[in-house]
Amino acid sequence: xxxxxxxxxxxxxxxxxxxxxxxxxxxxxxxxxxxxxxxxxxxxxxxxxxxxxxxxxxxxxxxxxxxxxxxxxxxxxxxxxxxxxxxxxxxxxxxxxxxxxxxxxxxxxxxxxxxxxxxxxxxxxxxxxxxxxxxxxxxxxxxxxxxxxxxxxxxxxxxxxxxxxxxxxxxxxxxxxxxxxxxxxxxxxxxxxxxxxxxxxxxxxxxxxxxxxxxxxxxxxxxxxxxxxxxxxxxxxxxxxxxxxxxxxxxxxxxxxxxxxxxxxxxxxxxxxxxxxxxxxxxxxxxxxxxxxxxxxxxxx
Amino acid sequence: xxxxxxxxxxxxxxxxxxxxxxxxxxxxxxxxxxxxxxxxxxxxxxxxxxxxxxxxxxxxxxxxxxxxxxxxxxxxxxxxxxxxxxxxxxxxxxxxxxxxxxxxxxxxxxxxxxxxxxxxxxxxxxxxxxxxxxxxxxxxxxxxxxxxxxxxxxxxxxxxxxxxxxxxxxxxxxxxxxxxxxxxxxxxxxxxxxxxxxxxxxxxxxxxxxxxxxxxxxxxxxxxxxxxxxxxxxxxxxxxxxxxxxxxxxxxxxxxxxxxxxxxxxxxxxxxxxxxxxxxxxxxxxxxxxxxxxxxxxxxxxxxxxxxxxxxxxxxxxxxxxxxxxxxxxxxxxxxxxxxxxxxxxxxxxxxxxxxxxxxxxxxxxxxxxxxxxxxxxxxxxxxxxxxxxxxxxxxxxxxxxxxxxxxxxxxxxxxxxxxxxxxxxxxxxxxxxxxxxxxxxxxxxxxxxxxxxxxxxxxxxxxxxxxxxxxxxxxxxxxxxxxxxxxxxxxxxxxxxxxxxxxxxxxxxxxxxxxxxxxxxxxxxxxxxxxxxxxxxxxxxxxxxxxxxxxxxxxxxxxxxxxxxxxxxxxxxxxxxxxxxxxxxxxxxxxxxxxxxxxxxxxxxxxxxxxxxxxx
Numbered sequence: 001x002x003x004x005x006x007x008x009x010x011x012x013x014x015x016x017x018x019x020x021x022x023x024x025x026x027x028x029x030x031x032x033x034x035x036x037x038x039x040x041x042x043x044x045x046x047x048x049x050x051x052x053x054x055x056x057x058x059x060x061x062x063x064x065x066x067x068x069x070x071x072x073x074x075x076x077x078x079x080x081x082x083x084x085x086x087x088x089x090x091x092x093x094x095x096x097x098x099x100x101x102x103x104x105x106x107x108x109x110x111x112x113x114x115x116x117x118x119x120x121x122x123x124x125x126x127x128x129x130x131x132x133x134x135x136x137x138x139x140x141x142x143x144x145x146x147x148x149x150x151x152x153x154x155x156x157x158x159x160x161x162x163x164x165x166x167x168x169x170x171x172x173x174x175x176x177x178x179x180x181x182x183x184x185x186x187x188x189x190x191x192x193x194x195x196x197x198x199x200x201x202x203x204x205x206x207x208x209x210x211x212x213x214x215x216x217x218x219x220x221x222x223x224x225x226x227x228x229x230x231x232x233x234x235x236x237x238x239x240x241x242x243x244x245x246x247x248x249x250x251x252x253x254x255x256x257x258x259x260x261x262x263x264x265x266x267x268x269x270x271x272x273x274x275x276x277x278x279x280x281x282x283x284x285x286x287x288x289x290x291x292x293x294x295x296x297x298x299x300x301x
Numbered sequence: 302x303x304x305x306x307x308x309x310x311x312x313x314x315x316x317x318x319x320x321x322x323x324x325x326x327x328x329x330x331x332x333x334x335x336x337x338x339x340x341x342x343x344x345x346x347x348x349x350x351x352x353x354x355x356x357x358x359x360x361x362x363x364x365x366x367x368x369x370x371x372x373x374x375x376x377x378x379x380x381x382x383x384x385x386x387x388x389x390x391x392x393x394x395x396x397x398x399x400x401x402x403x404x405x406x407x408x409x410x411x412x413x414x415x416x417x418x419x420x421x422x423x424x425x426x427x428x429x430x431x432x433x434x435x436x437x438x439x440x441x442x443x444x445x446x447x448x449x450x451x452x453x454x455x456x457x458x459x460x461x462x463x464x465x466x467x468x469x470x471x472x473x474x475x476x477x478x479x480x481x482x483x484x485x486x487x488x489x490x491x492x493x494x495x496x497x498x499x500x501x502x503x504x505x506x507x508x509x510x511x512x513x514x515x516x517x518x519x520x521x522x523x524x525x526x527x528x529x530x531x532x533x534x535x536x537x538x539x540x541x542x543x544x545x546x547x548x549x550x551x552x553x554x555x556x557x558x559x560x561x562x563x564x565x566x567x568x569x570x571x572x573x574x575x576x577x578x579x580x581x582x583x584x585x586x587x588x589x590x591x592x593x594x595x596x597x598x599x600x601x602x603x604x605x606x607x608x609x610x611x612x613x614x615x616x617x618x619x620x621x622x623x624x625x626x627x628x629x630x631x632x633x634x635x636x637x638x639x640x641x642x643x644x645x646x647x648x649x650x651x652x653x654x655x656x657x658x659x660x661x662x663x664x665x666x667x668x669x670x671x672x673x674x675x676x677x678x679x680x681x682x683x684x685x686x687x688x689x690x691x692x693x694x695x696x697x698x699x700x701x702x703x704x705x706x707x708x709x710x711x712x713x714x715x716x717x718x719x720x721x722x723x724x725x726x727x728x729x730x731x732x733x734x735x736x737x738x739x740x741x742x743x744x745x746x747x748x749x750x751x752x753x754x755x756x757x758x759x760x761x762x763x764x765x766x767x768x769x770x771x772x773x774x775x776x777x778x779x780x781x782x783x784x785x786x787x788x789x790x791x792x793x794x795x796x797x798x799x800x801x802x803x804x805x806x807x808x809x810x811x812x813x814x815x816x817x818x819x820x821x822x823x824x825x826x827x828x829x830x831x832x833x834x835x836x837x838x839x840x841x842x843x844x845x846x847x848x849x850x851x852x853x854x855x856x857x858x859x860x861x862x863x864x865x866x867x868x869x870x871x872x873x874x875x876x877x878x879x880x881x882x883x884x885x886x887x888x889x890x891x892x893x894x895x896x897x898x899x900x901x902x903x904x905x906x907x908x909x910x911x912x913x914x915x916x917x918x
Binding site for chain 1: 333334335336337338339340341342343344345346347348916
């Protein structure tokens with residue numbers, strides 16, 4: 001299966017068969033118990049027909065007599081109904097920032113995010129969860145169909161491979177769109193550099209979204225420690241606005257402190273809204289990020 | 302300070318292409334490189350405060366350019382080798398001879414000539430390098446080394462500033478010889494003589510040392526009193542006053558001569574003087590009992606100190622002596638040989654004339670005549686007789702006494718040898734308790750002196766003709782000493798006229814330790830009495846001086862009366878040891894380059910530029 005995916009895709013961000021095999025071993029953890037749509041491997045909020053006992057309740061006429069607890073009736077002369085945990089599937093939403101600012105770094109943040117999204121999606125498909133990809137830049141949003149089952153992985157990868165970075169970031173709008181269109185609560189992964197003045201709006205919207213969320217902030221090495229020198233005119237890749245900067249030690253120092261403050265405030269906002277925030281640099285391999293960082297943080301088990 | 306000049310002015314041309322190159326590089330450097338970044342979101346805030354003070358940024362950028370241009374200018378200017386002619390000491394050792402004579406007080410230069418000379422000396426000293434040394438010789442009445450060779454510029458400068466001009470006649474000869482002897486120990490030493498050159502040629506001043514003559518003074522516009530005497534001829538009622546005035550000016554001068562008796566004006570005349578003319582005037586002025594006469598010229602000229610002269614009326618300044626003797630050739634000749642002495646002889650003195658004689662004459666000498674009465678005020682010398690109960694009365698006759706002890710230290714017997722004096726007969730004197738025995742034969746007194754306020758009595762116990770004393774060398778010395786001592790004790794304290802710069806010596810009353818000197822300007826000095834004598838060396842200004850010690854008072858006046866000093870014509874050259882030294886208006890100048898300072902400054906500017914650049918980046 002994994003081999004067929006590898007052979008059908010030629011792009012550089014493809015996941016190696018070895019990596020795919022490793023991904024089959026893990027699953028996405030969900031702290032909340034959510035209602036799914038069809039039978040799956042996840043414990044659901046619903047009471048249902050699994051073998052795991054959940055609770056008792058009094059019998060009401062019309063209940064299935066198969067679930068009556070006869071032993072209790074023998075002791076207490078009252079009718080109780082045994083309730084079992086329902087196991088359903090989980091919705092995994094992967095929102096990718098496809099603005100032009102993502103097309104920087106080596107590898108580009110965009111490539112990195114595609115591979116991370118592919119990996120996360122593959123994990124979910126392997127565990128029988130529903131996966132839906134969203135790609136968003138200002139004015140141009142794209143949502144994939146819901147994938148389910150390992151067999152849909154090639155189609156999902158192909159959908160991802162067709163994405164191209166373009167346009168401006170509008171993450172707030174993207175999350176709103178995601179919220180409105182998500183069919184059921186689930187786990188939402190947002191992959192973005194978050195380099196947009198409205199990042200706070202985005203974070204707050206993500207905070208009130210149904211289900212769980214995890215914000216993966218991807219920055220390139222150049223954004224962490226720029227190697228720019230001299231008298232420059234910095235041009236924004238998205239809106240083309242220019243800013244004249246004479247690069248010097250003091251400006252770089254100010255940039256570094258500004259960057260740290262920005263990351264810290266994002267982290268603090270995410271904590272306040274109760275979801276995970278992960279900062280990663282494109283230097284870190286996707287494999288390490290998924291299998292070590294995410295597992296270490298308990299996002300993957 | 303002379304203007305800055307350039308040795309290589311053509312180097313300055315290089316400034317323009319180099320400056321143009323810097324500006325061009327600067328303009329090229331300012332083109333900003335475009336750099337596309339993912340987002341300016343983070344940069345915006347990082348750059349915000351930098352952009353907030355963008356004008357300052359521009360200024361700072363311009364500051365760098367300005368500093369670079371400044372450094373370039375300094376380097377190019379340094380290459381052009383600028384120099385000034387500075388009055389640096391060109392010799393390692395220098396002697397500055399400062400003329401402080403009367404003519405230096407002339408007011409033709411800015412301030413006075415002396416103030417100008419001080420400025421010249423200060424300018425020379427300021428040019429001293431750290432390894433240079435200098436000495437200062439000041440020529441007032443006496444030439445003296447004010448500061449020996451020293452590297453301490455501040456000490457030399459303060460010595461120059463503290464030097465005061467005097468009213469003395471120039472002693473540049475001594476000063477120059479002193480400077481030459483100082484310089485002879487320093488090879489290559491230079492002598493800077495700062496003077497108006499109003500002094501005669503100095504033929505003996507020959508040395509290897511180089512002498513620079515720095516001239517001060519510009520013109521000669523002066524009228525001076527060269528002579529002033531007053532005397533009353535015998536039997537005349539009026540005093541004759543003689544006055545000689547000379548103009549050293551090239552313009553005709555009109556001046557008023559006023560004559561004062563003490564501070565009371567007794568006569569005033571207006572006289573006119575043609576250019577370089579001299580006039581001698583004689584006036585007859587009725588003066589009752591004149592004291593100190595003062596002649597003053599009221600004239601607009603450059604030098605004030607020679608416009609006043611003093612004279613003591615009476616016997617023309619000489620001591621008047623009344624000799625009462627039956628005839629003593631040795632004594633008369635001895636007295637006549639003394640300078641400044643007028644001797645009146647009489648065979649006897651009546652008792653009723655005695656009081657007037659004591660008052661009119663400075664000294665009354667009784668030779669083998671018993672004084673009719675002893676005065677309370679005056680000076681009396683008695684030979685071969687007693688001198689009254691208060692001093693000594695004659696006692697026992699002595700045959701061939703020989704003088705065994707005498708007081709060599711007493712002013713009367715100073716430099717007098719009495720050991721070999723042969724005396725055929727004498728009368729021993731019986732001194733009063735307040736009298737002092739000056740010489741003894743065994744235990745008998747032969748010479749007795751008594752000193753009281755305004756009274757001095759000297760008594761000899763033998764007739765000079767009964768001894769070989771008049772034939773001895775000691776006799777004129779004894780006579781001089783005796784008259785000097787006696788006339789010091791006169792009623793008015795024997796007024797004197799001196800020249801400024803004279804050293805005067807006065808004998809103070811016994812047991813006096815301090816003397817009080819009042820200077821012409823009213824300043825007071827307390828002087829120590831050493832061995833009974835007061836030595837006055839402070840008398841270097843024109844005017845009246847007063848000295849008091851132990852109740853005794855002296856008064857004397859100093860005036861200039863020097864045609865050499867009054868002639869203010871500044872010399873353009875000096876004749877020193879046969880060589881002619883030409884005058885220069887200021888200290889000699891040497892070329893002083895300062896490119897090292899410019900190079901250092903350029904380096905400093907570059908360091909500042911570097912620092913500012915690195916604060917930016």
